[in-house]
Amino acid sequence: MTDAAALQERTRALLAAHPPATTDRLDFLRARYDAGLAWVHYPVGLGGLDAPRSLQAVVDAELAAAGAPDNDPRRIGIGLGMAAPTLLAYGSDEVRSRFLRPLWTGEEVWCQLFSEPGAGSDLAALGTRAVRDGDDWVVDGQKVWTSSAHTARWAILIARTDPDLPKHRGITYFVCDMTDPGVEVRPLRQITGEAEFNEVFLTGVRIPDAHRLGETGDGWRVAQTTLMNERVSIGGARIPREGGMIGKAAAVWRERPALRTHALHRDLLALWVDAEVARLTGERLRQQLVAGQPGPEGSAMKLGFARLNQAISGLEVELLAEDGLVYDDWTMRRPELVDFTGRDAGYRYLRSKGNSIEGGTTEVLLNIVAERVLGLPPEPRNDKDVPWKDLAR
Amino acid sequence: MSHEPDLLYSDTEDALRDAVRSLLADRAGHQAVLDRIETGDPYPAGLWPALAAGIGAAGLLVPEKLGGQGASHREAAVVLEELGRAVAPAPYLTGAVVATETLLALGATDGPAAALLAELAAGERTAVLAAPLTTAPRAADALFGATGPARAVADAAAADVFLVPRPDGLYAVPAAEAAVTPATALDLTRPLAAVDTAGAAGTRLAGAGEARAAVRRGLLAGAGLLASEQLGLAEWCLEETVRHTKERYQFNRPIGSFQALKHRMAHLWLDLVGARAAARAAADALAAGAADAELTVSVAQAYCSGVAVRAAEECVQLHGGIGMTWEHPAHLALKRAKADQLALGSAGHHQDVIAGLVDLPAPA
Numbered sequence: 001m002t003d004a005a006a007l008q009e010r011t012r013a014l015l016a017a018h019p020p021a022t023t024d025r026l027d028f029l030r031a032r033y034d035a036g037l038a039w040v041h042y043p044v045g046l047g048g049l050d051a052p053r054s055l056q057a058v059v060d061a062e063l064a065a066a067g068a069p070d071n072d073p074r075r076i077g078i079g080l081g082m083a084a085p086t087l088l089a090y091g092s093d094e095v096r097s098r099f100l101r102p103l104w105t106g107e108e109v110w111c112q113l114f115s116e117p118g119a120g121s122d123l124a125a126l127g128t129r130a131v132r133d134g135d136d137w138v139v140d141g142q143k144v145w146t147s148s149a150h151t152a153r154w155a156i157l158i159a160r161t162d163p164d165l166p167k168h169r170g171i172t173y174f175v176c177d178m179t180d181p182g183v184e185v186r187p188l189r190q191i192t193g194e195a196e197f198n199e200v201f202l203t204g205v206r207i208p209d210a211h212r213l214g215e216t217g218d219g220w221r222v223a224q225t226t227l228m229n230e231r232v233s234i235g236g237a238r239i240p241r242e243g244g245m246i247g248k249a250a251a252v253w254r255e256r257p258a259l260r261t262h263a264l265h266r267d268l269l270a271l272w273v274d275a276e277v278a279r280l281t282g283e284r285l286r287q288q289l290v291a292g293q294p295g296p297e298g299s300a301m302k303l304g305f306a307r308l309n310q311a312i313s314g315l316e317v318e319l320l321a322e323d324g325l326v327y328d329d330w331t332m333r334r335p336e337l338v339d340f341t342g343r344d345a346g347y348r349y350l351r352s353k354g355n356s357i358e359g360g361t362t363e364v365l366l367n368i369v370a371e372r373v374l375g376l377p378p379e380p381r382n383d384k385d386v387p388w389k390d391l392a393r
Numbered sequence: 394m395s396h397e398p399d400l401l402y403s404d405t406e407d408a409l410r411d412a413v414r415s416l417l418a419d420r421a422g423h424q425a426v427l428d429r430i431e432t433g434d435p436y437p438a439g440l441w442p443a444l445a446a447g448i449g450a451a452g453l454l455v456p457e458k459l460g461g462q463g464a465s466h467r468e469a470a471v472v473l474e475e476l477g478r479a480v481a482p483a484p485y486l487t488g489a490v491v492a493t494e495t496l497l498a499l500g501a502t503d504g505p506a507a508a509l510l511a512e513l514a515a516g517e518r519t520a521v522l523a524a525p526l527t528t529a530p531r532a533a534d535a536l537f538g539a540t541g542p543a544r545a546v547a548d549a550a551a552a553d554v555f556l557v558p559r560p561d562g563l564y565a566v567p568a569a570e571a572a573v574t575p576a577t578a579l580d581l582t583r584p585l586a587a588v589d590t591a592g593a594a595g596t597r598l599a600g601a602g603e604a605r606a607a608v609r610r611g612l613l614a615g616a617g618l619l620a621s622e623q624l625g626l627a628e629w630c631l632e633e634t635v636r637h638t639k640e641r642y643q644f645n646r647p648i649g650s651f652q653a654l655k656h657r658m659a660h661l662w663l664d665l666v667g668a669r670a671a672a673r674a675a676a677d678a679l680a681a682g683a684a685d686a687e688l689t690v691s692v693a694q695a696y697c698s699g700v701a702v703r704a705a706e707e708c709v710q711l712h713g714g715i716g717m718t719w720e721h722p723a724h725l726a727l728k729r730a731k732a733d734q735l736a737l738g739s740a741g742h743h744q745d746v747i748a749g750l751v752d753l754p755a756p757a
Contacts, residue, residue: 250751250753253753254752254753257754257756257757260754260755260756262755265748265755265756266741266744269695269744269745269747269748269753270695272747272753273695277667277671278667280398280400280667280670280673280674280692281666281667281670283398283400283670284401284669284670284673287399287400287401288401291401293401297666300662300663300666300667303663304663304667363652363656366655366659366660367652367659369659369662370649370655370656370658370659370662373659373662374635374658374659374662375635375639376635376638376639376647376655376658377646377647377649379651380646380650
């Protein structure tokens with residue numbers, strides 16, 4: 001049941017039984033999940049067929065050709081990319097059956113309650129407390145940079161369950177109900193004027209022990225599964241030349257000759273080369289993954305992407321002269337999707353500042369490259385063996 | 394234009410790399426190179442015959458029916474990565490790539506051009522284009538109107554034959570009939586000379602029209618594959634720097650544990666990841682004869698020449714005092730990287746080529 005031909009046949013059978021043209025979108029997605037064609041590398045009964053992950057492309061191509069609806073992956077990226085692999089690896093049978101299907105169909109949106117005001121790059125220093133009370137845990141604390149919190153039904157949460165242990169050892173991983181009355185979500189307005197993210201205040205939130213993932217105190221290890229998957233989720237699609245932000249700047253250059261200067265020309269060409277090399281790097285990474293030779297190059301992608309986006313959008317604002325002084329709209333909004341290449345140059349310039357901060361700052365990622373890829377020794381540390389409660393804060 | 398590049402290394406390419414690396418370790422270690430660079434003959438003893446004929450690297454670009462190995466620019470690029478790592482003196486880029494590709498581009502299957510090509514492919518003779526190392530592919534035409542000796546001809550000392558552009562075509566001139574005046578090169582591992590062929594008749598290989606296109610193609614292959622040499626060189630610089638900063642203790646810790654240093658090395662690694670993709674893309678585009686080969690080559694040159702210089706400069710700086718000494722090989726890499734930056738068109742030149750190809754014109 002795991003070869004391409006069999007998957008193709010199974011996909012066609014799904015399409016025949018549930019013709020996309022006459023089937024309700026959600027009904028189709030549920031049927032696809034139940035047929036094991038949601039994510040073929042997942043186990044049978046949980047939307048998959050225990051098939052090689054690479055064969056998903058066979059299913060996707062067949063479905064796309066038939067005009068079948070998808071589960072709008074950009075809207076539920078945290079659920080698909082981070083919550084699902086963790087639920088799969090650490091959830092009980094009950095937890096996996098309860099959560100994975102509506103997660104995949106998009107009926108239930110997920111968010112991630114990890115970062116805190118006092119625990120950003122040093123995530124393991126987090127201070128949100130979870131205290132055992134009968135069959136429940138009671139959670140108090142504050143989380144931040146939570147995208148989708150205002151639309152999410154569930155959250156993955158890490159909280160401190162033992163302040164007397166060193167920081168990495170006293171953390172536990174939970175599934176948190178975002179409709180609990182103790183959960184308060186407040187939009188967090190950014191320098192762009194809008195609020196993609198939220199602050200989440202947790203006051204006496206009750207979580208049943210059955211919604212704990214992994215052992216008590218083992219949450220840091222569980223969180224590595226989540227974070228590992230965050231970093232792997234790049235590099236799927238082949239990008240055309242000038243496919244990213246450079247295309248915007250190049251278009252302005254072509255359309256408005258009056259704006260051209262020699263200094264900007266040199267900068268533009270250097271960035272065009274960098275963008276093309278970044279595209280080739282992504283393409284090479286994709287080929288490595290397809291060939292089953294994943295390398296550490298993935299870490300390079302985010303670092304390069306952040307620097308390029310910032311430099312290109314900065315150049316574009318400068319190139320636009322008087323128009324660069326104008327901003328499209330400062331109105332406070334809560335977008336459901338973020339498009340780094342959307343809106344105008346001023347927005348792109350401001351939004352791209354977050355690219356070197358979100359998902360691991362550039363400085364932390366450089367440490368990771370230096371230590372894990374190049375094997376350079378770590379800085380001496382004084383925080384690893386000290387009880388969390390005694391750390392400076 | 395719909396050519397989808399293969400940016401990975403094949404098993405054959407990996408095997409070739411192993412063979413070249415082990416040969417270079419044996420014959421052209423850094424000490425061996427250092428020992429010879431101030432003599433008139435920096436080429437390590439026995440290296441060229443073993444590389445060109447023994448491994449067959451001289452004939453990689455040449456089809457079997459013309460006496461070569463019937464491989465491609467992809468394999469030649471791997472050889473250059475290794476030569477760049479070792480900073481080894483060998484007339485490979487100049488002879489086995491630029492001159493060989495030029496002769497190939499003439500398309501002759503018999504006559505003097507084909508005969509010379511077969512000798513080059515077999516490693517029996519070495520030819521070098523009588524043109525400055527700085528000549529960019531698009532400057533090929535100008536070579537045919539040039540007068541006087543050609544300055545800064547790389548590997549002239551290793552050449553048996555010069556390919557000489559003249560107004561009425563491309564000529565083969567035996568080195569013995571040319572006046573070769575060595576220059577003191579910045580990069581002692583790639584010797585330079587002024588070459589004067591005015592007194593030699595030579596053999597005409599092709600008329601001016603086809604010869605111009607052929608020399609341009611030879612230089613384009615050279616520029617594209619130079620990116621692989623730069624990649625290999627940068628890779629060695631980073632590896633040496635990482636090794637040194639792990640072992641060197643100051644302030645009671647390995648200096649590589651300081652973020653101020655490790656971030657610089659991480660940045661170099663990022664540059665290398667990009668350089669590898671760019672260099673592979675150029676080699677693959679040349680091998681495939683892709684419609685966008687010139688663009689891909691210019692992207693690789695515009696990117697990789699800066700990466701190699703940066704890596705070599707960081708290698709010197711992060712080695713501290715030892716990096717400034719003659720006995721440490723870092724200066725070999727620095728001098729090669731700096732000279733390579735000027736070779737076959739500067740980064741700025743290649744940016745201008747890109748500007749024309751992708752319609753990003755300069756201000757009026």
